[in-house]
Amino acid sequence: MTAPAVADLRLKSQRFRAEREADWRRLETLLRKAEGGSPAKLTEEELLAIPVLYRATLSALSVARATALDHRLIEYLESLSSRAYFFVYGARASLRERFALFFAETWPDAVKKLWRESLVSFAVLFGAAAAGYLLVARDSGWFDAFVGDGMAAGRDPTATTKFLHDTLYAGPDHRGGLAILASTIFTNNASVAIFAFALGFAFCLPTLFLLIQNGLALGAFFALYASRGLAFQLGGWLLIHGATELFAIVLGGAAGLKIGWSVIFPGEKTRLEAASAAGRSAAAVLAGVVVMLVFAGLLEGFARQLITNDLVRYAIAAATLTVWLGYFYLPRQPRRGP
Amino acid sequence: MTASGRPAARPRSPVREFVTPEGVDLRLRIGEAGERAAAFVLDIVFLVLTLVAFTIAVAIAGFGFLFSRRQELAEFTAVVWTLGSFLLTNAYFIVFELSARAATPGKRIMGLRVAARDGGRLTAEAVFARNAMREIEILLPLRFIVASAVAIVDPISGWLVLLGLGWSFAFALFPLFNADRLRIGDLVAGTWVVKAPRERLAADLLGAAEAGQDRFAFSVEQASAYGIKELYVLEDVLRQRDARSLTAVADRIRAKIGWTRGEGETDLAFLSAYYAALRGRLEARLLFGHRRRDKFDMG
Numbered sequence: 001m002t003a004p005a006v007a008d009l010r011l012k013s014q015r016f017r018a019e020r021e022a023d024w025r026r027l028e029t030l031l032r033k034a035e036g037g038s039p040a041k042l043t044e045e046e047l048l049a050i051p052v053l054y055r056a057t058l059s060a061l062s063v064a065r066a067t068a069l070d071h072r073l074i075e076y077l078e079s080l081s082s083r084a085y086f087f088v089y090g091a092r093a094s095l096r097e098r099f100a101l102f103f104a105e106t107w108p109d110a111v112k113k114l115w116r117e118s119l120v121s122f123a124v125l126f127g128a129a130a131a132g133y134l135l136v137a138r139d140s141g142w143f144d145a146f147v148g149d150g151m152a153a154g155r156d157p158t159a160t161t162k163f164l165h166d167t168l169y170a171g172p173d174h175r176g177g178l179a180i181l182a183s184t185i186f187t188n189n190a191s192v193a194i195f196a197f198a199l200g201f202a203f204c205l206p207t208l209f210l211l212i213q214n215g216l217a218l219g220a221f222f223a224l225y226a227s228r229g230l231a232f233q234l235g236g237w238l239l240i241h242g243a244t245e246l247f248a249i250v251l252g253g254a255a256g257l258k259i260g261w262s263v264i265f266p267g268e269k270t271r272l273e274a275a276s277a278a279g280r281s282a283a284a285v286l287a288g289v290v291v292m293l294v295f296a297g298l299l300e301g302f303a304r305q306l307i308t309n310d311l312v313r314y315a316i317a318a319a320t321l322t323v324w325l326g327y328f329y330l331p332r333q334p335r336r337g338p
Numbered sequence: 339m340t341a342s343g344r345p346a347a348r349p350r351s352p353v354r355e356f357v358t359p360e361g362v363d364l365r366l367r368i369g370e371a372g373e374r375a376a377a378f379v380l381d382i383v384f385l386v387l388t389l390v391a392f393t394i395a396v397a398i399a400g401f402g403f404l405f406s407r408r409q410e411l412a413e414f415t416a417v418v419w420t421l422g423s424f425l426l427t428n429a430y431f432i433v434f435e436l437s438a439r440a441a442t443p444g445k446r447i448m449g450l451r452v453a454a455r456d457g458g459r460l461t462a463e464a465v466f467a468r469n470a471m472r473e474i475e476i477l478l479p480l481r482f483i484v485a486s487a488v489a490i491v492d493p494i495s496g497w498l499v500l501l502g503l504g505w506s507f508a509f510a511l512f513p514l515f516n517a518d519r520l521r522i523g524d525l526v527a528g529t530w531v532v533k534a535p536r537e538r539l540a541a542d543l544l545g546a547a548e549a550g551q552d553r554f555a556f557s558v559e560q561a562s563a564y565g566i567k568e569l570y571v572l573e574d575v576l577r578q579r580d581a582r583s584l585t586a587v588a589d590r591i592r593a594k595i596g597w598t599r600g601e602g603e604t605d606l607a608f609l610s611a612y613y614a615a616l617r618g619r620l621e622a623r624l625l626f627g628h629r630r631r632d633k634f635d636m637g
Contacts, residue, residue: 011618012625014544024539035438058362067624069617071570072540072577079537082364086440086451086534089359090459098462106463179417187424194428198473201509201522259526276455276464276528283467283527 013068020060024080027053031083054084102287110284111328117254117261121211125250128212132219137226146220155221161228168230168237169308182301189245189293193252197286200256201275203264207256214249236313240304243321245296252289255282292324354518354532356457369450369531371519380444385430392422431469436462441534451534455524464527471523478506543576544614553600554611560595561612561619567632569620572613576606584609 030050034042042050061077068074111118135142140157147156155167192210199206218238225234258278266274299316307313356366369377396419403412434442440460441451452468454460482503486496513521524530564572575587588605591597591612599608620630 010614011544011621013617013621014542017542021539028539055360058358058360062362067621069566069569069620069624070542071573072537073542075535076537076539078365079535081358081362082366082532082534083536085358085364086453087438089457090438090440102462180413180420183417183420187420190424190428194470195473195477198471198478201471201474201526272525273528275526279467279526280461280463280528283463283470286470287463287466 013064013070013073016060016063016068017070017073020056023053023056024060024077027057027084028080031080031087034087035083050084051088054081054088057081057084102284106284107288108328108332110281111251111288113281114251114254114258114285115329117257118250121250121253121257124208124211125215125218125246125253128215129219129222132216133223133226134219136220136223140224140227143220143224146216155224157224157227161230164225164228164230165233168233178301178305181305182297185300186293186297189248189297190290193248193289193293194286196249196252197256197259197282197289200259200282201263202260204257204260207253207260211249211253233310236310236317237304239317240307240313241296241300243317244292244299244324247321247324248289248292248296251285251292255285255289258282295320356532358457366453367533368519369448369533371513373448373450373533374513374519374521374531377442377444377448377450380447381431381442384443385427388430389423389426392426393419396422428469431472432465435460435465435469439534445531449533449535450531452529453532455528455530460529464529466527468521468523468527468529471521471526474506474509475512475522476510479503479510482506540577543573543610544617553603554608554615556595556597556612556615558619560597561615563591563595563633564616565630565632565635566620569613569616572609572616576609576613579606581605 027050030042030046030053033046034050057077058081061074061081064070064074064077132142132146136146143157155164196207196210199210221238222231222234225231259275259282262274262278263271269277299320303316304313307316352367352370353365354368356364358364396415400412400415400419403409403415431442435452439446439451440453445451452460452465454464482499486499486503509522512525513519518524518530520530572587575583584605588608591609592599597608623630
């Protein structure tokens with residue numbers, strides 16, 4: 001197949017195409033390479049060529065739309081320009097850079113901006129816990145209403161004090177089971193956190209419901225153990241991982257509330273813009289929550305079972321809480337650069 | 339001639355304005371509901387197959403360790419399965435959508451990709467948000483369906499479940515109720531799913547018409563009989579090369595422009611030549627600012 005010499009072509013659109021076709025094909029080849037696997041396979045020269053070829057193709061598209069009547073050509077240029085656009089303006093950061101940026105900036109910033117929702121979420125969770133505590137302390141009949149049978153696992157008002165005491169300190173029969181426990185706890189909690197976040201879209205209500213439900217169960221357990229003089233011990237048992245896990249739940253709830261709130265009260269933006277702005281920052285918080293739950297699962301699965309001294313448990317709880325609070329809320333030097 | 343003029347913006351059109359920083363509108367097409375659903379079903383099939391293969395592999399390894407009495411390794415495989423299946427189900431969509439093509443295998447097959455609605459970068463947060471929302475779009479209805487199977491004997495909770503089912507289906511079917519086919523996840527993440535066709539550059543029909551051009555000398559009036567719309571139809575006919583439609587179209591055009599069929603003149607040759615003439619004429623007028631939409635458009 002020999003292309004006719006440019007001078008022989010009769011129409012301007014034909015000449016236009018003949019002059020530029022090689023560039024388009026080159027761009028197509030480079031894009032196929034870039035999309036196919038890792039952009040790392042491209043040489044530096046090729047990487048630099050793509051934006052240049054992209055702009056040339058884009059201007060060819062404008063010209064073709066205005067002057068050429070070959071609509072297959074225009075479709076081709078549209079598709080090629082779009083592919084190149086997404087590559088040129090797409091994220092080119094490597095996975096490692098993305099992770100570094102996420103932990104250094106995106107996540108703590110997003111959490112810090114969510115402080116109002118976090119306070120509300122905190123207040124709801126612990127308000128519900130207080131209510132659960134007071135109700136069960138006055139009438140232990142409430143216990144069954146707040147704590148499901150599966151969750152209680154025998155730890156109910158009819159249980160003996162010794163049984164309750166043992167649940168706080170007895171580890172599994174053999175230490176090997178701890179990893180399974182930790183991984184199950186993590187996957188379970190992470191699923192609940194993602195679910196609570198997603199439910200926030202339905203005008204906050206399901207998220208609030210989930211927070212209240214968890215708070216009530218928490219308070220009910222405290223009332224039960226306090227009635228046997230085991231409140232301090234339960235605190236250590238709960239907080240060693242709870243400082244991380246409850247913090248994660250509060251943040252997950254806050255992320256859900258943020259989305260729901262922005263849908264109800266979008267402010268000056270349109271509802272769609274408000275939802276997507278809130279959704280993105282809330283999603284960053286949620287991704288971090290999953291990371292926190294990994295730690296919580298490890299603490300719950302390993303540390304809690306291996307450490308049975310109350311004071312050490314409290315010390316670990318205090319240390320983790322300090323680390324999280326400092327990481328999220330301590331002012332830090334603004335990054336230089338753009 | 340307003341009757342023949344098309345309205346400037348048709349509400350049902352799948353084409354969306356998408357202006358690049360260079361100021362060129364890429365005219366992206368949004369993915370149709372059917373394509374989206376097909377892509378999702380494909381992804382679920384891939385996901386389930388991978389999960390089954392992974393489970394079988396882990397189970398074989400786990401039982402192997404059990405029989406060789408290596409308790410710790412057997413427990414380790416259980417941990418691998420718990421974390422691996424969690425990672426697989428949650429990361430499948432996210433990892434693929436963060437890749438250069440911004441599409442899961444299902445979307446790739448259907449020729450779709452995810453893009454930020456504002457034309458900016460597709461951020462990791464956005465991808466995470468749009469996929470976290472699957473919880474209420476897919477899992478919530480599923481839970482209610484399971485619950486309804488359980489609660490079918492109890493009328494009161496049955497009604498509650500029905501209510502919940504309706505409520506959750508409002509989320510699942512959300513894309514059908516907006517023009518951009520946004521699902522809840524797209525809405526929250528500020529994304530949409532657009533077509534990403536990989537067009538091949540088709541040969542220019544004028545090249546084929548060059549040979550034997552001289553036999554056809556159309557007058558200016560003859561070459562001005564049609565507009566751009568008809569030119570595109572003619573282009574499609576020429577590319578498909580279906581003998582019956584070639585004949586039918588050739589006869590229509592000959593009748594319209596008063597062309598007498600020459601000795602040994604094939605329909606294909608005639609149409610190719612007429613295509614070249616018509617396109618030459620229309621492009622020449624285009625250069626002078628006249629875009630003739632169709633044959634009724636007399637400028």
